[in-house]
Amino acid sequence: MVDVSAPTKWLLRLLAVGYVFFLVAWPVALVVKETFSDGLGNLVEALTDSQVTGALQLTLMVALWAVVINTLFGVGISLLLVRYEFPGKRMLSAMIDIPLSVSPVVVGLALLLVYNGRTGWFGPSIEEAGYQVIFDTPGMIMATCFVALPLVIREVVPVLHEIGDDQEQAARSLGANAPQTFWRITLPSIKWAVVYGVVLSLARSLGEFGAVKIVSGNITGRTQTATLVVEAKYQNFQQSTAYATSFLLIFVSIACLVVVAFLRPKHDS
Amino acid sequence: MSIDVSGLTKTFPSTGSGRRGDFVALDDVSVSLPTGQLTALLGPSGGGKSTLLRIIAGLDTADTGTVTIEGTDATRLPPQKRNVGFVFQHYAVFKHMTVAKNVAFGLEIRKRPKAEIAERVDELLKLVHLSQFAHRLPSQLSGGQRQRMALARALAVEPSVLLLDEPFGALDAKVRKELREWLRRLHDEVAVTTVFVTHDQEEALEVADEIVVINEGRVEQVGTPDQLYDDPANDFVMSFLGEVTHLSGTVVRPHDIDVSTSPQFAGAVEGTVSRMLRVGFEVRLHVLTVDGEDVSVVMTRTHARSVGIREGSTVWLTVAAGATVVPSMRAASQVEMAG
Numbered sequence: 001m002v003d004v005s006a007p008t009k010w011l012l013r014l015l016a017v018g019y020v021f022f023l024v025a026w027p028v029a030l031v032v033k034e035t036f037s038d039g040l041g042n043l044v045e046a047l048t049d050s051q052v053t054g055a056l057q058l059t060l061m062v063a064l065w066a067v068v069i070n071t072l073f074g075v076g077i078s079l080l081l082v083r084y085e086f087p088g089k090r091m092l093s094a095m096i097d098i099p100l101s102v103s104p105v106v107v108g109l110a111l112l113l114v115y116n117g118r119t120g121w122f123g124p125s126i127e128e129a130g131y132q133v134i135f136d137t138p139g140m141i142m143a144t145c146f147v148a149l150p151l152v153i154r155e156v157v158p159v160l161h162e163i164g165d166d167q168e169q170a171a172r173s174l175g176a177n178a179p180q181t182f183w184r185i186t187l188p189s190i191k192w193a194v195v196y197g198v199v200l201s202l203a204r205s206l207g208e209f210g211a212v213k214i215v216s217g218n219i220t221g222r223t224q225t226a227t228l229v230v231e232a233k234y235q236n237f238q239q240s241t242a243y244a245t246s247f248l249l250i251f252v253s254i255a256c257l258v259v260v261a262f263l264r265p266k267h268d269s
Numbered sequence: 270m271s272i273d274v275s276g277l278t279k280t281f282p283s284t285g286s287g288r289r290g291d292f293v294a295l296d297d298v299s300v301s302l303p304t305g306q307l308t309a310l311l312g313p314s315g316g317g318k319s320t321l322l323r324i325i326a327g328l329d330t331a332d333t334g335t336v337t338i339e340g341t342d343a344t345r346l347p348p349q350k351r352n353v354g355f356v357f358q359h360y361a362v363f364k365h366m367t368v369a370k371n372v373a374f375g376l377e378i379r380k381r382p383k384a385e386i387a388e389r390v391d392e393l394l395k396l397v398h399l400s401q402f403a404h405r406l407p408s409q410l411s412g413g414q415r416q417r418m419a420l421a422r423a424l425a426v427e428p429s430v431l432l433l434d435e436p437f438g439a440l441d442a443k444v445r446k447e448l449r450e451w452l453r454r455l456h457d458e459v460a461v462t463t464v465f466v467t468h469d470q471e472e473a474l475e476v477a478d479e480i481v482v483i484n485e486g487r488v489e490q491v492g493t494p495d496q497l498y499d500d501p502a503n504d505f506v507m508s509f510l511g512e513v514t515h516l517s518g519t520v521v522r523p524h525d526i527d528v529s530t531s532p533q534f535a536g537a538v539e540g541t542v543s544r545m546l547r548v549g550f551e552v553r554l555h556v557l558t559v560d561g562e563d564v565s566v567v568m569t570r571t572h573a574r575s576v577g578i579r580e581g582s583t584v585w586l587t588v589a590a591g592a593t594v595v596p597s598m599r600a601a602s603q604v605e606m607a608g
Contacts, residue, residue, distance in 0.1 A: 166361035169328050170419075172348040173355035174375035174426055184374075188365045 028250060034240070035247040046244035051221055055229040056248065062137065062212075062225060063205035066144035070201050074152025075194060079186070081153070082160040083168075099149045107146050108214025115139060115215075135217035140225070143211035148204045152197030159193040160186075192264055199260045203253040271304035271462045272325060272430060277334035279320055279486075294320040295331070296486035302464055302479075304339075307456045309477035310466045313509070317486040318466045319434055325464070326355045326432050339429050354423030354461075358435040360415040362407035368418050369394065369403040375426035393421040396455070413444040420452075424459065433465035437472070449476050470510050474498065482506050504595050514565045515597050516558075516586060523567040525592030528554070528584050530576060537585035540564065545573075545580045556584060 004012070035042050046052045080086075081093055099107065115133040116123045126133055133139045167189065171181040187194075209227040216223035224232065226249055233242040279295040294317045302308045310318040323329040325336055327348035335344045343351050363371050369390050376386045394400045397417040399410075407415055416436060423431060436452070437445040453476050456463055467473050473480050474494045482489040482497065482505075490502040501507035504520045514523045517538055532539070540558035547553075552573040554566040564586060578584060588594055 163364075166357055166359060167363055169348070170355065170357060170361040170363070170422075171374065173326055173328065173351075173353060174422065175349045175352075175378045176374075177347075177349055180378060185363060 031243055031246050031250065034243040037240070042240040042244040043247070046241045046248075049241060051224070052226075052229055052233075052241065052245055054221055055224050055226045055245075058137075058140075058224070059206060059226040062140050062144055063202055065141045066148055066205045067198055067201045069141070069145050070148050070152055071194065071198055074149075074197060074201075075156060075187075075190075078153050078156040078160055078190075082157055083165060096150050096153055099147050104143075104147050104208065104210030104212075105214060108143055108211035111139060111143055111146070111211070111215050115142075134215055135219065135223060137223070139215040140212050140223065143215045144205045144208050147208055147211055148201040151200040151204060152194065155193045155197035155200070156190050159190050163189045195260060195263070199256045203256055206249060206252060271339055272302040272464070273335075273337040274301070274321070274325065275299040275335050275337075277321065277324060277331045277336070279317075279324065279329070279331050293486050295324070298334070298483075298486070298488055300481055300488055300491060302462070302481075304462050305460050306478040307453070307463045307465070307476060308479045308481060309473035310464060310481050310483055311470060311473040311477075311509070312468065312483035312489075314468055316484045318468075318483045321483065322432050322434050322464060322466050325430075326353050327351050328355070352426070352429050354426065354428035354431040356416070356419050356423050356431070356433040356436050358438045360407075360412070360419045360439075362415050362419060364407055367404050367406060368399060368410070371407065371418055372421045372425050374422060379426065389425060393425055396424075396458075397421045411444075412440050413448055416440065416448065417451075420455075424461070428461065431461050431463045433463065435466050435468070438467075445472075452476060474510070482509065484509070499593055501593065501595055504598050507593070507595050512565075512567075515562060516564050516588060517560070517562070518597050519588065519594040520597050521588050521592055521594045523553070523565045525589045525594075526564065526566045527587045527589045528556075528566055528568065528576060528578065529587075530578070530582065530584055532585045534585075534587050537587045538562075538564075539583065539585055542578060542580050542582050542584060545578070552578075554578065556586060558586070 077092075077096065081089065112120070112134055114121045114123070115126065117127040117132065117134060118124065120134070123134065131138065133142070167185050168181050171185045176184065207227060208225075209231075212225055213228055213231075216225070216228070218224055218228050218232075220232065226245055230242045230245045230249075233239070233245065277295050277298040278293075280291040280293050282291050296317075298317070298321060310321060312318045320329060324331050325338070327343065327346060327350075331344075335342060337343060338351060338353070348355075363374065366374070372390045372393055373386050376389060381389075390403075391400070394403055397420060399414060399418055399421065402410060402414065402418075407418065410418065420433075420436075433452075437448050440448065449472055452465075465476075474497075477494060479491065479493055480497050481491050484505055490497060490506045492500075497506060498510055501510065504513070507513055507520050512523055513520050514526070515521075516526060517536075529537070538558050538560065540556040540562075542554050543557045543563070544555040545552065547570065550570050552568055552570050554568070554573075556564045556566060558564060566586065
C-alpha cells in the first residue's frame with residue numbers, strides 16, 4: 001500500500017466518518033431520539049393504533065411473499081445465467097438490472113397500466129376470473145417483487161461463477177441426478193450468498209414506498225403498508241406515531257443485517 | 270473391450286471475434302481401450318485428449334460417433350448412469366463436506382445402508398492413506414491429499430471404468446512423481462479399467478500399460494510404451510516421446526548418434542562441433558554438418574573425453590546400429606531441434 005503521511009491519514013478518516021455521520025447516522029439517530037422522547041409512550045401509542053398494527057402485518061405479509069418469490073426465481077435465474085448458454089442471455093441479464101435504475105413510482109404506473117381492472121391489458125380478464133390485482137395485495141406483492149428482483153441474483157451470480165461447475169460435474173459422475181446435485185452440492189455452496197440476498201431483499205421490501213403507493217391505492221386500514229402509514233401519520237400531524245413506526249422499520253432492517261453479520265462465517269472456505 | 274469409441278467428432282464453436290472457423294477438438298476418432306488395463310491418453314495441450322475423456326464420461330457430448338462402455342451403448346446416457354469414476358485436474362472436492370462425507374457421496378446417492386457406507390469409506394480411506402483425516406475439511410488437506418481423496422471418492426461407487434483428467438497436473442514435481450508410482454501400485458491392487466490423460470510423456474511411459482497418442486484431434490498411434498518408443502509410427506510420435514534431432518533426412522534420438530574424429534564408416538556425415546554443453550554426467554553437442562544441418566548429440570562425459578571432442582573439432586556422425594529412426598517429414602532447410 002502507498003504510504004500516506006499521518007495528518008493526511010487522519011484527515012481522510014475524519015472526512016469519511018463525518019460524511020457517513022451527517023448523511024446516515026445522525027438523521028437515523030434523531031428518528032430514534034424522537035421515538036423515545038417521552039419514554040415508551042410513542043411506541044405504545046403506535047402499537048395500539050389499529051391502523052399501524054394492520055399496516056405492519058400487511059407489510060410483513062407482502063415482504064415475506066415477495067422475498068420467497070424473489071428467492072426462488074432469483075436462484076433459478078442465476079443458475080440459468082451462469083450455467084447455460086442461450087440466445088438472449090445478455091438481454092435477460094440487462095433486464096434484471098432495470099429495477100435498480102427505474103424509479104419505483106414508474107414501476108407502479110407500469111403495473112397499473114397492465115393490470116388495472118378497467119383499461120389494463122390483462123386486468124379485466126383477471127378480474128372476471130375473480131382476482132383483483134391492482135388496489136389489492138397481489139399487486140402490492142408484484143410491485144415489491146419487481147423492485148427487489150435483482151438483489152438475490154446479483155449476490156448469487158458471482159458466487160456461482162467463482163465456484164465453477166467442477167463440483168457439480170463430479171457429483172453427476174458419482175451418480176447424482178440434477179435435483180440431487182442442486183440440493184447436496186450447489187445450494188450448500190451458494191448458501192451464504194442466498195442468505196445475504198434474502199436479507200437485502202427483505203430490507204428493501206419492507207421499505208418499499210413509491211411502487212406500492214401507486215398500485216395499492218393507499219386505502220387506509222386495507223392496503224396501507226407501514227411506509228404509507230408513516231407518510232399519512234406525518235401529514236396528519238401525528239409525528240410521534242410516524243417516528244415510532246419509522247423506528248420499527250429501521251429496527252427490523254438493522255436486526256436483519258446484524259443477524260447475518262453474526263451468522264456468516266468469518267471466511268467462506 | 271471395455272471402452273469402445275468409434276467415429277467421434279467434436280467441434281467447439283469459435284468464441285473469439287476475428288478467429289476463423291470452429292475449433293475441431295476430435296476428428297473422427299476411433300479407439301478401443303482394453304479391460305483391466307491402465308491406459309494413457311498422451312498428447313500436447315489442446316490436442317483433444319481431455320475432450321475424448323469427458324465424452325467417455327458423459328460430461329461432454331460428441332457431435333457424431335458412439336461410445337460403448339462394457340458392451341452397453343452409452344452415447345446418449347447421462348453421466349450419472351454410466352457408472353464411471355471421474356477424477357478432475359483441480360480435484361473438484363466438495364468443499365463443504367468432510368473427507369469421509371466426500372468419499373461417501375456416491376454411496377449415499379445410491380442409498381446404501383449406513384453401516385455398509387461407513388465400512389466402505391473406512392476401507393477406501395485406508396487404501397489412499399487418509400484414515401486420520403476422515404473428519405477434516407478438504408481445505409485442510411494438501412493438493413496431493415485432496416487428489417487421493419478425489420480418487421477414493423471415485424472408486425467408492427465401484428465404477429466399471431476410472432477416468433482421470435490430468436490428475437497430477439496441478440501438483441508440484443515431487444508429489445507428482447510419488448503419486449504416479451502410487452497410482453501404478455493402486456491399479457495393480459484394484460485392477461479397475463483406468464484411463465488417464467496426460468501431456469507428460471515420462472508419466473505415460475512410466476505408468477501406463479498402453480498409450481494412445483492423440484494430436485490435433487486424431488489418434489497418431491496406439492501401443493505399449495515399448496512399442497511406441499521403439500517403433501514410432503511417425504516423426505510426431507517419435508518427437509513427442511523424447512528428444513529428437515535430424516540427421517541426413519531421418520529423425521533420430523540425440524543419444525543414438527555415434528561420433529568419431531575420423532571418417533570410419535561409409536555414409537558418415539562430416540561436421541564441426543559448434544557448441545558443447547556439459548550437464549552433469551552428460552555432454553550435449555551441437556554439430557554443424559557440411560550439408561548445413563544443426564544436429565544435436567548427447568553422450569556421456571567419459572565418452573566425450575575418450576574420443577577427444579572439443580568445441581571446433583571436426584567430427585563424423587553416424588546413426589548407431591539398432592537405433593530407432595523415422596524418415597523426416599520436414600524439408601532439410603527447415604530442420605530445427607524439436608522436443
